[in-house]
Amino acid sequence: MRLGDGGLAAGRLSAKARMYGFVISFLAVPLVLYVVFVISPYVQAFYISLTNWRGVSASPQFIGLENFTRLLDDDVFWAAVRHHGLLLLAMPLITIAIALFFAFLLNLGGGSKGGTMTGVRGSKFYRVVYFFPQVLAVAVVGVLFQAIYRPDSTGVLNGLLSMVGFKEPVGWLINTDLALWSIMGVLVWQAVGFYVVLFSAGMSAIPRDVFEAAALDGAGRFRLFFSVTLPLIWDTIQVGWVYLGIAAFDAFALVQVLSVDRGGPDNATTVLPLEIWRSAFTFSKFGYASAMGVALFFLTITFAALSLRVTRRERIEL
């Protein structure tokens, strides 16, 4: 592995010096770029969160933890945290359940054909179709669903409902009890295909003799799913859970584009990233926005650490 120590230096420079010259020349630009645009903002954010910085010209004053104590009394902040909580509970659960079901059907649901376990007919087609929303920009998806969720009878969804007899249009995005769920529906709509593909990869990595043995023992499809497949792709599910959880702490683009009044109605759909963006770039409350950023950071980290601990299981060695 130590390429540079070959002792090949043909004169001018020692191999070691050449190696260091090479390493530095390759690392310098990426490192500078990364430190300037990524690391330094992250570090500064923690300091700015302790100041009352308000404007472009005003100089920031150090105010200790005042931003954070104000945060604790901020109803909008707590509304946003509650929304993350709901998203965190429901969104990964729904997405993973649907994706697991489809992945199982597409990989193993066809039973045995010609002596091999297959997916149901057309499984290739479904996999291609289901994944497509994943490549669309969230902003595009948001605009698209505005037309679908329109609150009067001209909305696509309400139009469909009235065709089957529900004449009263539903205020998908203007009903405060319903709006967050409607947005969550779009998140699930976009995410399912990705997890179908992810779980499919996990399922096809299971050695065939495992299914063979289970089938010989007379396991039906439900047993095959719950007692064989599920435990064997637990690692993949765990990865999916963490990904979806982190997505539940974002949801910025969709809420910003899709929801009424950006986080409304009446803050019923607001999320922390949206409040950070609004505090900073609408109200110029840079210190306060950074404090919310710090809070978001600790929430995300806590979630990731907890879920990795809680869902850890004995790894099944094959």
Add this chain to the structure above:
Amino acid sequence: MTTATPTDTVRVAKTPPAPVRRKPKNPLGAFGALSHVALVVWAILVIGPIVWTFLASFKTNAEIVGDLPLSMPESFSWASWGRAWEKAHIGRYMLNTVLVVAASTALTMLFGSMAAYVLARYRFFGNRAIYYLFVSGLAFPVFLALVPLFFVVRNLGLIDTHTGVVLVYTAYSLPFTVFFLTAFFKTLPTSVAEAAMMDGASHTRTFFQIMMPMARPGLVSITIFNILGQWNQYLLPIVLLSGGVEDKWLITQGIANINTNAGYEADWPGLFAALSMAIIPMLIVYIIFQRQIQSGLTAGAVK
């Protein structure tokens, strides 16, 4: 590192599932029929809204706002597509996005693979520290950096410029690219590079002429990952390219904004034509490269 490389994932996914000696109990029947219904329903849920968008772009305003949102357009007119292209500047935004994403993906791949190669293959003081510095970027939500990032870019005089967006995209794509490619370069055999060095090739030449071609599968996956991620980025453009420089906007920004405008001007067909224009390129690219895209996007999770 027993985990599959992206190419392996594709290969594994293609291997036919378990052959079964004895015919297993096959409870098709009610369950089988229901599961087929579920699959078809979800396929319609995915395709439906997109088809509806295409159709709506050909309708008239009255047809869209009328009481029958699911009807077919009376006649197919391309007028709204022209309006979206000209008035809503979709062409402009598309071109901007192509330029920005081409530049930033190229820079990401160049710098990312340079850093990853050195970190994977050379032992020197600070190697681990630098690696963890890069990887730590994965743990932070970008919203934490938002305010200071805006001022860093502003103080460099790069706010409202495409250069600023390109540099920021590149910098924020580096953590995952370096993380992924470092692992990838480690899996490549050392013998070829050593032979090249024996023959007197310089470190730089070994990298560009030997290692880069060998790393192609990994580079392809991560390139696709970065192109899609950067193309679909919404937050960074709205922070870095303000309302004052509309001619520099990117496609996601343009689409989100056309939506707020369409409400006032009530040009719904124009809005849906613009949406269609944003969807179609992605649809074409996806249909051509769907296998690479699926493995590229899920590659990170498999690691």
